[in-house]
Amino acid sequence: MDPKLTIDTTACRRCGTCCEQGGPALHHEDRPLLESGALRRRDLVAIRSGEPAYDQRQGRVVPASQEFLKLAGARGSWRCKFYDKPGGCGIYGQRPLECRLLFCRDTTPLEAVMGRELLSRRDLLAAADPALEWLAKLEQAVGYPEVMELLAGLDRQSSTEASLAALTSLVRADLSLRESFLRSFTERGDEEMFLLGRPLFLAIAPFGCRLVEGAGGTEMQYTRPG
Ligand code: SF4
Numbered sequence: 001m002d003p004k005l006t007i008d009t010t011a012c013r014r015c016g017t018c019c020e021q022g023g024p025a026l027h028h029e030d031r032p033l034l035e036s037g038a039l040r041r042r043d044l045v046a047i048r049s050g051e052p053a054y055d056q057r058q059g060r061v062v063p064a065s066q067e068f069l070k071l072a073g074a075r076g077s078w079r080c081k082f083y084d085k086p087g088g089c090g091i092y093g094q095r096p097l098e099c100r101l102l103f104c105r106d107t108t109p110l111e112a113v114m115g116r117e118l119l120s121r122r123d124l125l126a127a128a129d130p131a132l133e134w135l136a137k138l139e140q141a142v143g144y145p146e147v148m149e150l151l152a153g154l155d156r157q158s159s160t161e162a163s164l165a166a167l168t169s170l171v172r173a174d175l176s177l178r179e180s181f182l183r184s185f186t187e188r189g190d191e192e193m194f195l196l197g198r199p200l201f202l203a204i205a206p207f208g209c210r211l212v213e214g215a216g217g218t219e220m221q222y223t224r225p226g
Pocket of ligand 1: 018019022023024071080081082083084088089090091092095096099
């Protein structure tokens with residue numbers, strides 16, 4: 001018999017393609033996974049409101065319409081940190097809602113929940129958590145509406161230089177704030193991506209911005225994406 005005819009197209013073959021593309025966003029239904037310790041805050045990354053992020057429905061990077069939490073990637077990539085090539089999902093029995101719903105041959109069940117009932121950092125932090133002050137400081141110092149305007153300015157010849165200088169200032173402010181945070185909360189250093197989200201220089205890298213050490217310290221270089 002032709003082996004192709006034996007492939008079951010009605011069930012997930014656990015090929016890992018979805019896991020390679022990125023971990024899921026977390027929903028309120030996933031809360032018990034955090035309460036039981038199956039997932040920890042250090043396994044998460046916050047995507048802030050307005051932050052450029054890949055939207056699966058639109059198939060492109062767009063500003064996030066609301067804050068959400070994702071499973072973190074492995075070694076600087078978006079590949080889910082729980083995905084292991086030979087072994088598959090390391091938390092299969094306790095995988096989040098979106099993973100349970102995702103079937104690449106019929107994404108209807110997943111699409112029905114995408115963007116709805118999403119967990120945010122404030123859902124998981126106590127009202128008196130001192131880290132909340134740092135979330136507000138970061139929002140004030142580095143706001144994504146301004147970042148997106150500056151990224152648009154990079155493509156206009158008349159404003160490339162000024163936009164890059166302003167982005168460099170914001171990247172420096174972001175890094176400085178993170179350093180202060182880590183000095184104040186040494187015991188919570190592994191929660192940085194959950195509490196403060198991705199460093200700005202990483203979030204804007206897909207737009208052709210690269211962090212370099214110049215004569216005057218940390219600065220951004222820009223290469224128009226080809
Ligand atoms: S939690 Fe498991 S199923 Fe979900 S993306 Fe990660 S490795 Fe894949």
